[in-house]
Amino acid sequence: MNSIEHQLEYESRGPLLVSFAAADSGIWKIDRVTPVIGETLPTATHLTMLEGKQSQSVANTTWTLRGVTSDVRYTNRHEIGELKERQQGLGRSEATRAALIPIRKTAAWWSLAQDERRAIFEEQSHHIAVGLAHLPAIARRLHHGRDLSEPFDFLTWFEYAPEHSRDFEDLVTQLRATREWQYVDREVDIRLSRV
């Protein structure tokens, strides 16, 4: 399913529950796990992403993280237009590299008003603009875990071709240098590959 199809599915059926299951076998090989801020995750060799009904029948994993692809929280109409024009979907055959970056934000972030969070997110930190600058090479999907009582507020999943690995490093380096990231109190960077 590419991101346009996913958007259509979202519009017709609502949020999609997604589980990221780490275990001894799976679709993606875990190449490395780096704790960027705070505690890391237990060691596993493989990861599988399960969507919708599949996501509820996960067993015998080292760990499972869950999130829902919800409505946009900060993205304005003109930005959605630019994203739709430039982004590509998940599952491209050439995209054999992936990253899962679980993030938790501080209580101070969550107690901010909507206008304050939007200002930090985009006007000061350019989160959407930085993402746009790396399209279409880096495909991305955001999953929300906070309202599900998950340990992480967000799970962002990225897919790219090996020749865009440097673009991806540039993207995460830029985001981590922003004012928004001062509100991140846990971040784990999981890099993956498939043949």
Added chain:
Amino acid sequence: MNSIEHQLEYESRGPLLVSFAAADSGIWKIDRVTPVIGETLPTATHLTMLEGKQSQSVANTTWTLRGVTSDVRYTNRHEIGELKERQQGLGRSEATRAALIPIRKTAAWWSLAQDERRAIFEEQSHHIAVGLAHLPAIARRLHHGRDLSEPFDFLTWFEYAPEHSRDFEDLVTQLRATREWQYVDREVDIRLSRV
């Protein structure tokens, strides 16, 4: 716990999961259930609101609806200031009347951008301003169900003293006449009382 204490709890511990359990007995007596838009809910005589860990051990109910008190999605800083100054918490001894109003919004609403939803919600429909005009008489708490795959996107719980019943009718009548309500495709109005 009043709403300021709840706010502090939220800021320190995150979203609170709340279950509204309808059954043959309970803290609140159900006086009437009116389907405003779309399908109604099965008949029951009593309702109990269960918070946090309690909310997960609900059994033998006619129906149970769940939601989380999440971060604000549309409220700006100046509005939060006015709300904090004027609102009162749940559980006031004189507030022996209550309403639970579950609402679902259309796919069209959820596919709007953040700036479009905020404009309809407040600049056009004055949702926050209408609520403010009925403070402190009508205490209120919003619970989000959409990301939990619940049948309703929102559960709003209201508490007020019998002498403010007309204020409450005025509040819901005003909200239902707004442009925002054109995006509501299911609404049930449940009125309750306790001694």
